[in-house]
Amino acid sequence: MTEPPKELFGRWIHSFEEDTPGVAVHRPPDFAFPPARGRRGLEFAADGTFVDHPIGRGDAPDTFRGVWHSDDGRRFTVSFPGTARPGRTLEVLFCDGRVLKLKA
Numbered sequence: 001m002t003e004p005p006k007e008l009f010g011r012w013i014h015s016f017e018e019d020t021p022g023v024a025v026h027r028p029p030d031f032a033f034p035p036a037r038g039r040r041g042l043e044f045a046a047d048g049t050f051v052d053h054p055i056g057r058g059d060a061p062d063t064f065r066g067v068w069h070s071d072d073g074r075r076f077t078v079s080f081p082g083t084a085r086p087g088r089t090l091e092v093l094f095c096d097g098r099v100l101k102l103k104a
Helices: none
Strands: 011-015 023-027 041-044 048-051 064-069 074-077 086-095 098-104
Touching: 048 074
Parallel strands: none
Antiparallel strands: 011 023, 011 041, 023 098, 041 048, 048 064, 064 074, 074 086, 086 098
16 A cells, blocks of 8 residues: 655645646645635545535535545545545545645
8 A cells, every 4th residue: 555645634725726627726725815706625634534625505615524545645535424425536646735636
């Protein structure tokens, strides 16, 4: 098993203005984002915890706690046990602590 990059652990906010075809760009919360009506986010913790922050009612972020698993440190299976929220697979294309690029 290959470990995920340590820079991955923390909170990431979707910087949709920087997306390119097939790539979703995320930045740390302290990034100077342009104004937006709402932004999705996500968090990876080293203990396997995952937090999804979709845009909720009134453009405010919502919170759903789950778990992640990865066998190769690049593709992550995310699930939300005990809820009806569907899981998904996230593929990290690049992460250096300043930018996280996920396969869209």
